[in-house]
Amino acid sequence: MIAPEPSAPATSRFVPLPGTAPIVQLRGIAKYFPGVTANEDVDLDVMPGEIHALLGENGAGKSTLMNILTGIYQPDAGEIVIDGYPKSFASPVEAIAAGVGMVHQHFKLVKAFTVAENIHLGWSETPKAVSAAVLEKRTADLSRALNLAVDPAARVSELSTGEQQRVEILRVLTRKARVLILDEPTAVLTPAEAHELFRALKDFVARGNAVIFISHKLDEVLEISDRVTVLRGGRKVATEQTADCTETSLARLMVGREIVLSDMRARSPQAAPIGATVMALDDVRAEDGQGRVVLNGLSLTLRAGEILGIAGVAGNGQKELTQVITGMRRATSGRILVDGADFSHAGAADFADFGVGHIPEDRLHSGLAPALSITDNSVIREYDRPPLSNGLGYNGRAATALARQIAEAASVAVPDFGMPVRNLSGGNQQRLVARREMRIASRVLVAAYPSRGLDVGAINMMMRYLVELRDKGVAVLFISEELEELLNLSDRIAVMFHGEIMGVVDTAEADIDTIGLMMGGKRLAADPRKGH
Amino acid sequence: MAYRIQRIPSAPPSVAFAARGMAIVLALVTAGIVLAALGFNPLALGWQVLRTTFGSSYGLEDVGLLVIPLIFTGLAVAVGQKIGAQNIGAEGQFYAGAFAATGVALFVPGPTAVILPLMFVAGAIGGAIWILVPTLARAYADVNELITTLLLNFVATLMVYWVATGPWLDPSGRALATTARLPHEVPEFWGIVHWGLPVAGVVVLLVAALFAFTRWGYEVRIAGSNPQAARYAGMPFRRHLIVVMLLSGAIAGLAGMFEVAGTVHRLQGGISNNFGYLGIMVAVLARSSPIGVLPAAALMAVILNSGIVLQTQGITVSTVLAITGLILFYTAIGDELARYRIVRG
Structure with a gap:
């Protein structure tokens, strides 16, 4: 009853007899x-x-x-x-x-x-x-x-x-x-x-x-x-x-058509070069709601015009990292420097005002209000500035106009902007959020698993969005579980494990095995030439 | 060909509207069957109700008087729901508002033109104070406001009973369980209907405009629909929660102020007539839309008035309450069913 047939060695292939029916x-x-x-x-x-x-x-x-x-x-x-x-x-x-x-x-x-x-x-x-x-x-x-x-x-x-x-x-x-x-x-x-x-x-x-x-x-x-x-x-x-x-x-x-799944690290001559440090995390610690340490002495630098990839199995502090560098969660210790200014105690609105866009991991539950209209959801970053508002007011017509503009840029067909945003497919929600965030991401974009749940065509579009921002000189923090994506897009890759950075490697010199080992918790041997 | 039932994310407006209509019709049919079983003739009763309510200006005036507190308490509950707070305590805030307005009327000397606005302000503040503790408990300690606002209703009810039969009892001795007649009253503009009705309409429009056309209204809409998204966008959720809940309490307080200053003219125990609880029904029928409160409150007022007519025909008040309950019940079912459709295959 218990024992199915004993296992054959993995090397021998099973070859069905000719004429065997398909299983x-x-x-x-x-x-x-x-x-x-x-x-x-x-x-x-x-x-x-x-x-x-x-x-x-x-x-x-x-x-x-x-x-x-x-x-x-x-x-x-x-x-x-x-x-x-x-x-x-x-x-x-x-x-x-x-x-x-x-x-x-x-x-x-x-x-x-x-x-x-x-x-x-x-x-x-x-x-x-x-x-x-x-x-x-x-x-x-x-x-x-x-x-x-x-x-x-x-x-x-x-x-x-x-x-x-x-x-x-x-x-x-x-x-x-x-x-x-x-x-x-x-x-x-x-x-x-x-x-x-x-x-x-x-x-x-x-x-x-x-x-x-x-x-x-x-x-x-x-x-x-x-x-x-x-x-x-x-x-x-x-x-x-x-x-x-x-x-x-x-x-x-x-x-049904040719898709280039190629290296997107190459820059056009017009693209902004990698520039100064825009944001720096210095020995940042943070706890989750239950008081568990989720970020444990983490240091990172984000540079203008550079895509920094974060590799690692989900649940190793990536979510809290995105929250800390967008002002949604306070670090318990350490410093967050933005253009040299101390933002350790700044709120989400301060980060957004500085020009930090955020494509959150859980778009439906933190980036959107699912029951509200597509218009309401599209303008969540710009409702407080002209033409939507001159301080106190809120201009619904201007809001719908902006929502239409964002939907067009995201190539999302919207039959009715008053429709709840949850009626859109996951891919369309994601594209809408991405385009919305790109508008305010003048300095930094934090993109957590932006391709999750998307198909190849949509992923490609999402990757092009990130490259577009990079070429404009925006610092991009790109969190993903797909090594291939990270290798194709990032200039540097940092690997997270249990709330710590196991190492930062230049993508040009990265090899998959080393990154895989770091994802499993092995620290990169200290390299005297570069710190992180 | 097989048929399947499919759920859709949100009902088209026409279907939602039809479901509402069906709910009311079904509630009346159910009530009619019960009345017939009790030995009444439902059709004759229905005709009588319609004739008494709409056939004379007296009936319409009665409805006009009933609708005023319902608009305020319905609006109060609807406003709370905008930030995701369930204010079950409109009843208590009603009493607190009536109490505060009565205090001003009885003990502050001055001409009516000055004292009436003061009573208005006192009513609002009274209602706001009554929801203050639940508000702060929710905002800072995440204590469920459903329980706290509900429990404070009993405190307010008993407090008003006590002052009306004790310290503030009519000194003339002519009334046994109420305060003296207030020296100031809200003037009437149509039969017995006082200016509270247009004021209620204006307050509804102001609140609706506040939510639709201000930045603050937008933030409250987001924060009420998904606090996570508000946090993400850097909106001050706690501050909005406090302001909106206090606003909700103040509006419920106004219901009490107008009831005592325009309709009853004396503070007495039981003055709320359950208007606070009926406000919850009004808000549900209005789907938490401030403008929607107007037709919902009107419907509720017609039902209440019909209840009074039915009572003259020997039907108990419980039956009337049962009918209002049925309408709410069918509405809840109708709202849910409107989101399903039958498809082939």
Whole structure:
């Protein structure tokens, strides 16, 4: 009952016998939502022993398709064939019973429970009335049998994101899933953790199982998958052998046009050169609401016309860093110098007046008032100055005019400026916030995960925004989890770990492995030539 | 073809409006069924209510008198909601405003032209003082204003009972449980309806303009909708919270001032007639819009007046309160349902 077949060595590839039926076959799947064709005429074959990547922009229909395969949605047309037999899943429970399981982007674990408890939660094979020790023993056995190392007695809340993901995967695999669907699994992982995940996935398919790997990161699709299916506008564009693909060819398939995912560090001759220090943090400490130290003696300099990238796994103090350098949070000690003046006790309005724009990490909850109109939200930085206000008044017509101007610059089509801003898609909200902030960012722009949740085309546009500001001589602080983005854009990269800077490297001399090590908490060996 | 129900982020105005209308109709139908079950003829009763209320200037004047405190208390609650504060204490602030205005009228000598404006100011200050402690507790210690404002209602109610039957009892001995008749009163301009009505209208317009056309109003709108966003934009959330809550209390205080100085002319226990609590309903019906308070208060006044008519027909006051409750109930359901639509597939 517990032990699935013993693991084969990861190196040996599973090759299905000729004539073997695909483990999953989707035929002519269609799904319509009001006014939207989410999927139409989609075919997908997944063979045993295969890692099959599903690639597409936001809204290309990847999630809908996988929600249909796992029984969350019912298709409007087409059929699902598992091991050669047509099936219809009324719920995810039926899908997992047929061997199809999914690990979602947002984990569905009970944080206060131990790993063993989470594994056994809602599982028909969980023995009734057992002790924690028995559950932990069973979990340890399963973990060994499936070759996924977890600590059965640990509480989920104490685990790193990578470890939580492993628990999530183990949970699906213990239900005897033979098809594992992963939705952007590396979004939350360090490079090292991602490699570990890839090893586990290869190991899993080597036993004759299959993985469907949803992603919009081209490099990892090339690295991990055997075949790749590209969706665009809800339809299948192509299924290719990954070995025949390049990043450029995949990007072209995905967006339907050529996209330059290239180095944007090169400057045009007209661009402002890297200039004087605009903002400096000197040994800054800060605490979160619960009194935990979240910034621990952090020093950084932001220079005019330079993009400083901040690498690091989310939750290592990046959010508090953005709050401290925009005046939203007071540092408990240390100094913040802005043009040489002490801003340690300045408020958010002072920073904004100085010319600090801020694209916040959580745009909907801190950068916008979701229930208020697009107009109200567009003018939050300029409501207090002409033409919107001459001191006391507020000119609604001028506000709508400004909102229209910002929406046009952001290429966001707005049918009605009185509509609540939450009605806009996430990507459009992000572009609106970015354009709004760029208007006031005359000296500094703080951009926290600006590309999060955007597709390749929109990311490219966002990166161009940052370059545009850099070339105007604005100091840009660019926080991201995507190393590639950081390397393409930043002039220098600082790596954060547990509220500290592990090191600052010039991008030209940076190597990914060193940055990866620093992201995991290894301090950069002191380099006498430059401090940070 | 299968049908599905889909939720949309916000209802189109026409649908929202229709849902409101449906809610009122459904509440009346439900009430009619209950009345029929009790042995009354709902159609005849309805006709009588309509005739008594709208068929004579007396009925309209009664409605005009009832609407004044409802506008003030409804506006008070709506203003609080602009900054995200739930002022359940309009009842208490009503009493405090009436108390302060009565104090000025009874003990400050002077001509009516001077004393009436003074009473107006005293009423506003009285209401503001009554919400001061909940306001500061919310602003500095994050104490839920829902509880504190509610509890202070009982204090205010009992305080007014006590002064009206004790220290301020009519010395002439003609009234047993009220103060003497106030020497100053708000003049009437139409039958029994006094100038409090136009003043209430002006206050509504002023407050609406304050929110729509000032920088301060914009900041309050942002801060009330999402305090995080206000913090992000460097707006002083705490200062706005304090000012708006005090404004809310002051407006509720005005309700008490006009009730005692224009309608009742004596301070007495129970003078509020639940106007403070009914203000919550008015604000909900108005969707917290200051201008919306005007039609919502008018509707509520018509319902209250209908209640008085129904009571003359032997229907208890509880039934009338139940009908107002039904309207609120159906409105809440209607507002939510307006955000759903049925789609094919």
